[in-house]
Amino acid sequence: MARVDLTVLIPVLNERDNLAVLLPRLARVLGQLACTSEVVVVDGGSGDGTAETAAELGARVVVQREPGYGGALREGFAAAAGEFVLTLDADLSHDPDFIAKLWRARDQADIVIASRYAKGGVAFMPWERRLLSGVLNRFFAIGLGLPVRDMSSGFRLHRRAALADLKLSGRNFEIIEEVLVKAYAAGWRVLELPFTYFPRHRGSSHARIVRFGIDLLKAFGRLWGLRNSIESADYDERAFYSRIPLQRYWQRERHRIITGMARGQGRVLDVGCGSSIILQSLNDAIGLDVQLNKLRYMRRYGVPLVQGSVMALPVRTASVDCVVCSQVIEHIPDEPAIFDELTRVLRPGGLLILGTPDYATIGWRVIEPLYGLAAPGGYKDEHITHYTFASLRERAERHGYDLIDSAYVCRSELIMALRKRATVAARSGSGRPLPIAAAAALRSGDAA
Numbered sequence: 001m002a003r004v005d006l007t008v009l010i011p012v013l014n015e016r017d018n019l020a021v022l023l024p025r026l027a028r029v030l031g032q033l034a035c036t037s038e039v040v041v042v043d044g045g046s047g048d049g050t051a052e053t054a055a056e057l058g059a060r061v062v063v064q065r066e067p068g069y070g071g072a073l074r075e076g077f078a079a080a081a082g083e084f085v086l087t088l089d090a091d092l093s094h095d096p097d098f099i100a101k102l103w104r105a106r107d108q109a110d111i112v113i114a115s116r117y118a119k120g121g122v123a124f125m126p127w128e129r130r131l132l133s134g135v136l137n138r139f140f141a142i143g144l145g146l147p148v149r150d151m152s153s154g155f156r157l158h159r160r161a162a163l164a165d166l167k168l169s170g171r172n173f174e175i176i177e178e179v180l181v182k183a184y185a186a187g188w189r190v191l192e193l194p195f196t197y198f199p200r201h202r203g204s205s206h207a208r209i210v211r212f213g214i215d216l217l218k219a220f221g222r223l224w225g226l227r228n229s230i231e232s233a234d235y236d237e238r239a240f241y242s243r244i245p246l247q248r249y250w251q252r253e254r255h256r257i258i259t260g261m262a263r264g265q266g267r268v269l270d271v272g273c274g275s276s277i278i279l280q281s282l283n284d285a286i287g288l289d290v291q292l293n294k295l296r297y298m299r300r301y302g303v304p305l306v307q308g309s310v311m312a313l314p315v316r317t318a319s320v321d322c323v324v325c326s327q328v329i330e331h332i333p334d335e336p337a338i339f340d341e342l343t344r345v346l347r348p349g350g351l352l353i354l355g356t357p358d359y360a361t362i363g364w365r366v367i368e369p370l371y372g373l374a375a376p377g378g379y380k381d382e383h384i385t386h387y388t389f390a391s392l393r394e395r396a397e398r399h400g401y402d403l404i405d406s407a408y409v410c411r412s413e414l415i416m417a418l419r420k421r422a423t424v425a426a427r428s429g430s431g432r433p434l435p436i437a438a439a440a441a442l443r444s445g446d447a448a
């Protein structure tokens with residue numbers, strides 16, 4: 001089958017007269033884009049000849065099995081062949097000429113929204129609908145921590161890869177918010193282009209305001225759980241900007257200590273970078289994480305990124321000056337491979353900055369159970385290896401490090417700065433011991 005660049009997906013229910021105007025206009029617009037395209041009309045069982053009109057005008061018609069706009073979108077996504085999938089309403093509220101603008105912006109993001117509420121956007125609609133739509137959008141944006149002004153716009157261009165694993169469940173219009181929130185949580189980039197919305201051209205509305213409100217609130221509850229779990233790609237970044245004073249302070253203290261220790265150390269490898277602002281703050285750093293969604297999210301900071309595990313780092317032996325490994329080792333079993341790998345990639349004389357809760361502190365012993373209660377989806381349940389200052393120091397020294405500095409976040413999360421001895425060869429690498437003079441020269445660059 002020939003490659004399709006763009007699928008235009010139109011959910012329809014009794015929209016014959018509108019389609020008769022829309023589809024010829026759409027064909028003209030698509031003809032002007034330098035791409036291959038298809039038009040898929042998903043019919044929810046119209047009784048007015050909508051499907052026949054769509055087929056006559058050259059669209060591929062998919063007859064929807066599940067009811068509702070949500071079912072239409074899900075089946076449409078499954079049927080779409082294009083690398084990009086554009087959704088729009090059939091009622092001419094969504095001007096097809098705007099598609100060219102969306103298409104031109106396709107490389108700037110993974111989902112591009114025709115946005116009524118971005119600066120420059122306009123919504124011509126009855127005031128009470130405008131008010132309701134505005135309130136719901138702000139509620140979603142603030143409650144779910146998404147920097148998006150128009151989450152309920154059904155006029156969007158999606159990269160199909162961004163839709164692939166979303167596991168959508170919305171039955172009605174709430175699926176529009178669901179797609180956006182889940183894609184954002186999977187680390188995909190979202191962009192809004194200002195757009196002017198007009199009321200429907202012909203026919204009657206399918207929106208049932210009360211029903212829509214209830215569906216939307218239920219969806220909010222489900223999505224809230226996702227947004228506040230570590231599954232969300234931007235979990236660490238959100239914590240840095242948290243409205244909860246302790247969480248915000250904690251993140252910022254960790255950030256201050258680690259960036260202070262790593263500053264001026266040369267090339268840094270941040271192992272288990274997540275979506276932490278630390279990676280952004282280190283100006284010569286490579287981010288490494290096992291989770292693809294976090295790396296996807298971090299693309300916005302323009303930092304080199306690599307997927308990999310701390311057990312087998314995809315990094316050359318003795319190739320970095322500094323390794324940051326914060327909030328990682330408590331999440332994985334206590335295996336010698338961890339220290340061996342961190343040590344292997346670090347050059348002799350390089351700096352290892354290791355952070356983990358200190359289970360010997362009263363602070364952490366009190367805070368962890370409280371944190372577990374306050375944030376059931378958070379990190380607490382995932383802490384499987386418990387270190388203390390003494391146990392970590394002993395391990396580091398055994399692997400050829402000298403402790404040169406240490407600090408605590410709230411007297412409970414320990415951060416150690418460990419200098420790899422210049423005379424000790426990497427355990428599993430090929431590094432030979434450096435002569436003393438060379439080691440001293442390397443040390444003279446220390447910022448600690």
Ligand SMILES: Nc1nc2c(ncn2[C@@H]2O[C@H](COP(=O)(O)OP(=O)(O)OP(=O)(O)O)[C@@H](O)[C@H]2O)c(=O)[nH]1
Nearest residue numbers: 011012013042043044068069072089090205206207
């Ligand atoms: N396949 C399918 N399409 C639907 C269904 N409900 C609505 N649609 C289509 O989805 C698009 C948006 O629906 P609209 O009725 O315009 O909803 P709205 O824009 O919120 O409200 P108005 O513009 O005021 O009517 C239109 O193209 C409808 O034909 C459905 O159950 N199945």
Ligand SMILES: [Mg+2]
Nearest residue numbers: 089091093200
């Ligand atoms: Mg409409």
